[in-house]
Amino acid sequence: MWFFLLHFAAIAQNQIPMISVSGEAQGTTYHIKYFDKQNRNFKTQTDSILNDFDKSLSLYREDSEISEFNRSHAIRFRSPYFYPVLKKSKEAFEKTNGAFDPTIMPLVEAYGFGPKKTKNAQFQNIDSLLKLVGFGQIEFDSVMVQKAQENVRLDFNGIAQGYSVDLISRFLEQQNIDRYMVEIGGEIVCRGKKNDDKFWVNGIENPLKPGTLYSTVQLSDRAMTTAGNYRNHFEKDGQVFNHLINPKTGSMEQTALLSVTVFAKDAITADAYDTAFFVMGVEETKRFIKKEKDLDVYLIFTGTDGKLNDFASDGIKDFVKKVN
Structure with missing residues (x-):
């Protein structure tokens, strides 16, 4: 997932200073910006939260909670992170x-x-x-999780990073920070506005021209996540497609949908649905989003003429601006 944060900044002397914190986590980078009268730097706390999160849900750690579950029949939760992700996954x-x-x-x-x-x-x-795929084979409560048969395994890569953004956002709010932007690997939460009542402005990458913008989005008090398999597309009869794995059929399928950006109240929700919408495709996603008042979507896809098209749902279309 890729993002551009467009920051237009000169801060007047009488305004609350904006603090910037950045680093690496989860095999990617993070960027945090917030306004704080006390001029506090929360990098140490951020790194600590993200490290604890990885100990629970990283598939790249053999000692993580999720890796232990994937090797076992059942486990009792030892962190506060596993259960909320299971709940959102079920939803x-x-x-x-x-x-x-x-x-x-x-x-x-x-x-x-x-x-x-x-x-x-x-x-x-x-x-x-x-036969090993199907979330109905996972049983859990607030204390433990178990699987219906051996070799059923979990992969939270389609939702966990969004939740980590929410965790950092929650920490900032506990410090009485009410204007901030948290971004981890392209998953974003923005609260409040910048100085001079300006929106946070984020960019969405052109899926056919990595490193360049396709559009920008004004954001406040909402989460935004983007899913896009930009570097794994192919061309057939003049139309560009992506590969995706359909969990219902087990097949590697083709889709003309190249980029899905979801807007929700929190990043864990947006992250889960951007993954789902890739499987559902353009038309089914449009029908789905009409029934979900708390979700908005911005899709980039190729038409039969091979050209890029886009679609913005009603709740976000006035805040999206195409570049050139």
Whole structure:
């Protein structure tokens, strides 16, 4: 996921100073900007929160909570992070009719993705692996989680990063910070406005020209996450497609949808649905979003003429501006 934060800044002497904190986490970078009369720097606390989060939900750590569960039949939670992500996953799984499904891990590995990437994907066992996919095989309460059968495994990469943004946002609010922007790997939460009552302005990358902007979005008091497999597209009969794994069929499918940006009250929600909407496609996503008053979406896709098209739902269209 890629983002551009457009910061237009000269801060007058009589205004509250804006603090900038940045670093690395989760195999990517983070950028945090906030207004604080006390001029406090929260980098140490941010790094500590993100490190604790990785100990719980990172698939790249053998000692993480999720890695332990993937090797086991059941575990008791040892962190405050696992249970909320399971709750949101269940909600998104049910509302999208399985388009979002974090039990997709066996398929992800079979196609050569995931922490243990393989160069030669093995497709012959997809039907048998599909029996391991389905969030209904996960049972949990506020204390523990268990699986219905051995080898069912979880992959929270489609939702966890958004939740980590929410955690940092929550920490800032606990410090009485009410104007801020938190971004981790392109997942963003903005609260309040900048000095002079200006919106936070974020950019959405052109999926066919990585490193360049396709549009900008004005944001305040909302989360924004973007999913896009920009570097894995291909052309067929003049139209550009993406590859995606459909958790309901187990198949690697083609989609003309190249970029999905979701706007929600928090980043964990936006992150879950941007993953689901890729599977659902343009038209089904449009129908879905009409029924969800708390969600908005911005889609970039190719038409049959091979040209990029976009769609912004009603709640966000006045805040989106195409570049050139």
